[in-house]
Amino acid sequence: MLDDDQRYRAVHSRDPRFDGVFYTAVRTTGIYCRPSCPARTPQRENTRFYPTAAAAQEAGYRACKRCRPDLAPGSPEWNGRADLVGRAMRLIQDGAVDRTGVDGLAHGLGYSTRQLRRLLTTEVGAGPVALARSERAQTARILTETTDMPLTDVAFAAGFGSVRQFNETMQAIHGHSPTQLRERSRARPWADGVPGTIALRLPYREPIDLDAMLGFLGDRAVDGVEAHDGHIYRRVLRLPGGPGTAELSPGPDGPYVLCRLRLTDPADLTAAVQRCRRMLDLDADPAAVAEPLGEDPLLGGVVRRHRGIRSPGHVDPAELAIRAVLGQQVSVKAARTLAGRLAARFGEPLPDGLADGTGLTRAFPSPETLAEADPADLGLTLSRGRALVGLADAIATGGVDLGPGADRESTERDLLRLYGIGPWTAGYIRMRGMADPDVFLSGDLGVRLGLEGLGAPRSPGEAAALAHRWSPWRSYTTHLLWASLSDGEPAEPTDTGSRG
Structure with missing residues (x-):
């Protein structure tokens, strides 16, 4: 936690790492700014600090027109x-x-x-x-x-x-x-005025390995639901007012992701933006993650080779949970194929015009739809079909809460009570579906191979014990170990392991 003197030093140095972490207001002007605002630094006695923009607004301050504090990344x-x-x-x-x-x-x-x-x-x-x-x-x-x-x-x-x-x-x-x-x-040239499209910029704190993250999502892209051409990642969104689509690509002239949305209901804009931010982990503080992990004798070299690595989340925790079951003890490619078949059979087609020219055709099947399916008629083993239908039913009926306000510990316990859901599956759902920054998948084969490549113990028990020193950033450690598989001898990155 920062005290006001530390906050003032951050403002004086115009440090962009603190943009969105707190806001600074000037009593004599009635304006609030981000810490990196290029305007002249105010006198200390005239400066006030607020943890949120809303708090500054409630105190009677308006947003600076120069630094646009409303465009700052969110607080991690x-x-x-x-x-x-x-x-x-x-x-x-x-x-x-x-x-x-x-x-x-x-x-x-x-x-x-x-x-x-x-x-x-x-x-x-x-x-x-x-x-x-x-x-x-x-x-x-x-x-x-x-618009x-x-x-x-x-x-x-x-x-x-x-x-x-x-x-x-x-x-x-x-x-x-x-x-x-x-x-x-x-x-605003980036707001290209394409009919039906809302164009905006999603800011983040540097550094970020955005190409690697979009590639991670692209490797898992489900045909019809997602698409990735090596530069632009697209996907269907399931939102309260109806389906939408998102198109995400690196910003050409600044630390932001260019985001283009098409929505059935414009009232879903807030939800769509926040879900895209969570999927790309854009509110992370890379310096806070890299500093302790970079000093670790085991991980330091991996951190330096993969600067700005993030822990990608997901726009739809229910979809991620279903796909985690599909991915139990199979390769990434096989899990993607199974998810594509499920989407083609049970997914809801997009309305005409919503995704013209994007390659997107349907939303991933809802939990309500899959809860009604016959476990023996899913093209899966019977045990995996039972696990998938049971999980879908628990989500649809409220037995498992995956929403942004869910208690993560309670949700994990509820998941583990379900048939066919083991520690890997529950942990993967918690890490990506619920955007928990502190999950270590000690039973994952890719994690174990990554540890072995670094000369560390690879058994799940030893790996879990070792990972305690990396808290509260163990999700980032999981991704670093996956990324490390490509650092030496060629090895296929895989999420396969103890998934059930």
Whole structure:
């Protein structure tokens, strides 16, 4: 945890690593900024610090027009925290308040509205309404700047209750009216104005090995659901308002991912953006991960050879869970083939026009659909078919919670109670489906081979004991060990191992 003197030193040095970790506000100007803002450093006595943009907004500050703090990467804290505040922040970022209200958010977390409001205000400086308002304003800004939607439609798609509320909020937070924001956006070449497409930039902290991460996803791409041409990764999104598609590629002129979305319902923009960010682990702090792992005598060389490695998540935890069962004790290529057959047979075709020219044709089958399937009629072994259908039924009926607000420990216990779900499968779901940064797959064959290549013990028990020293970044260690397989003699990277 940083104290205010450390935060001020970060501001004075304009250190971009802290963008999104905290926000700095200047009492004399009424403006809040990211720490790396190029403007003149304010006097210490006039500077205030806030853990979230919403907290700065609640204190009466508006966003700097020069450094655009709304475009800063998210804080890595919320993904790493397993407590109530971390779970609540992930749900709010996913748009839960707009879908269920604050009462629904609190009920889903098992707390009273009053308790939730008190805890959030104490920890992050703003309650759930203010935090959702900040997310809503950012959604509205993206829709205003990158689409030709009428501004009235933008207001309601972003979740505002009235056009007046929309105008007042945008003026207060961004310092411009919606009309002014739209006029200023005309000179954004990356917002290419393709009809039906929302174009935006997803910022991250450098360094990042984006090509490796997109390649990791591409190697596992399911025909019709995903596509990867070596540069652009595309996939179908299952969202609350209907299916959508995402196209992700490296930004040509800055530390950001270029993201193009097509949505059935523009109100799903917040959820779509956050799910893409989680899939690419864009809120990670690579320096915080690399520093302790890089000093480790076993891993240091691997860290230096794979600078900016991330721990990719997934846009749909239920899909990832089903695919984890399909991947038990088979190669990546075989698991991809099985998932493609399942998608072709049970997947829901995309509406006309949603994915024209992308190679995407259908959404991955929903848990509800697969829960009704006959385990003997899936083209799998009977035992694996039973495991898949049982898992789908547990997800569909709420017996297993994989949502952004789920308690990860509780979810893992629930998974392990299911037929055919063992430690590898539960751990893989937790690592990628739930974006947990601290999971080590000690029984995974690729992990064991990676450890052996470094001269370390490869038995699951010894590997698990060794990995304790790499906490809280054991998911990154898992990916580093997979990546290390390509460093020496050619070896096929594989996730196969104790998967059941």
